Amino acid sequence: MYPFTEGSYAPRNGWYVAAFRNEIGDDLLSRWILNQPVVMYRKDDGTAVAVEGRCPHRHFPLGASKRVGDAIQCGYHGITFDAAGKCTFVPSQEKIPGVYTIRSYPLVERGLWAWIWPGDPAKADESLIPTLAEIGFEIEGIYAKPFYAHDVDGRYQLLNDNLLDLSHLGYLHGTSIGTTDDAATPEERDVTDRRVSSRRVMRNTPPTPAVRAKHAIEGLVDRVSGMEFYFPGFHAGIGEVRLPEGHERAGELINFSRVWHAVTPAKTFTTNYFFAMGSTDRQGVDDMVEYLKPVLAEDMFATVEIEKIVQTLDDLPPELMLKSDGTAVLGRRILQRMMDREREEARLARSTP
Structure with a gap:
């Protein structure tokens, strides 16, 4: 894709700014990053987290859902995911399928910014973030x-x-x-x-x-x-x-x-x-x-x-x-x-x- 070769859009393995730190609070902050919906918020202990913004059930936007403690509860059917992306509650059944997870992204706060790694999390080296x-x-x-x-x-x-x-x-x-x-x-x-x-x-x-x-x-x-x-x-x-x-x-x-x-x-x-x-x-x-x-x-x-x-x-x-x-x-x-x-x-x- 212009100005790159066909099929090239943007690198995924790199640190990008996802938000200013002062944008992230108790409320859910929605943002698209590299063609993926992402939701950011602060847990009760103040830690900023970033998770996938799509419920795997019906693709409902989790950014349009609600906080339940440190978790997000989908506003469509109540399916709930913790800050690490693990499903913790399905209202319609007791057994939670193992596939019911959402992605959790590496997120680092430095300076004015919250930096996200949208690529392979195993390659998320914090030393690649520019120092202050x-x-x-x-x-x-x-x-x-x-x-x-x-x-x-x-x-x-x-x-x-x-x-x-x-x-x-x-x-x-x-x-x-x-x-x-x-x-x-x-x-x-x-x-x-x-x-x-x-x-x-x-x-x-x-x-x-x-x-x-x-x-x-x-x-x-x-x-x-x-x-x-x-x-x-x-x-x-x-x-x-x-x-x-x-x-x-x-x-x-x-x-x-x-x-x-x-x-x-x-x-x-x-x-x-x-x-x-x-x-x-x-x-x-x-x-x-x-x-x-x-x-x-x-x-x-x-x-x-x-x-x-x-x-x-x-x-x-x-x-x-x-x-x-x-x-x-x-x-x-x-x-x-x-x-x-x-x-x-x-x-x-x-x-x-």
Whole structure:
């Protein structure tokens, strides 16, 4: 499935953000993840759990059911499942069939997020979750806040592509957080087995409209803009603005932020999109909650409109790539290798007696 090979959609063996931690409480929280309904809630001891959101009896949504202690009771026929997915009660009979179970997913709370492993639970290695230090969450004095959780009508990779190519900032977001130098400045890339990093260091460049308005700056500044993509769906962004060489306070940091985008496949053509921000400027973060709503709306608009075209065209022409596509292409190739490996492991498992 575009932009991957036929039959490829998204890696399953990886940690995705299922929710912000503050979304999970006593009530049942429903969310689709990789074409599966999932239900999350907190047990009485405060532990967050995630289980399959489909009753195996008549496929009734368990997210539309109710809590009974630490268990979920199906709202259709009363069949009850505990937090580990085991069926504990069938109202119409005393004997509980052994096949009556639902899946329980590995769920790890770290930072602002609850991370889910939708693939083979035996491969759920918590060390693959990006550390809080890696993503800039533990910077001294940083104030981090969850902003928005959106359901976007576009396939997961479209949002990954958006975040892997920040040359769009000066055009899609030219009235707010970008300038044309975001495209004109070459990237500095770095790749490891866990993430792809991209940086643009812009010297003596115009400030973004947002920085100009906040700090009343009319002259040139030095900017650093970048993103780190932790496979398969978490993007940690960096933004720094300093006074440039020649200024009487050259090198002084005047604006600093970290942003975190979590991109989690929902259904085949929809995506769960979580955005959060952090800075040492607490008031600045709070002020950006409203300011960034139209900015994120622009990204989602681009995603939705591309999805409409991709789904509608009978014959999708090949993309005409540019130099600025290098990071996005690299990210696509890494995700494709992850999916190819999963497919090969599944093939070998089927062929093993």
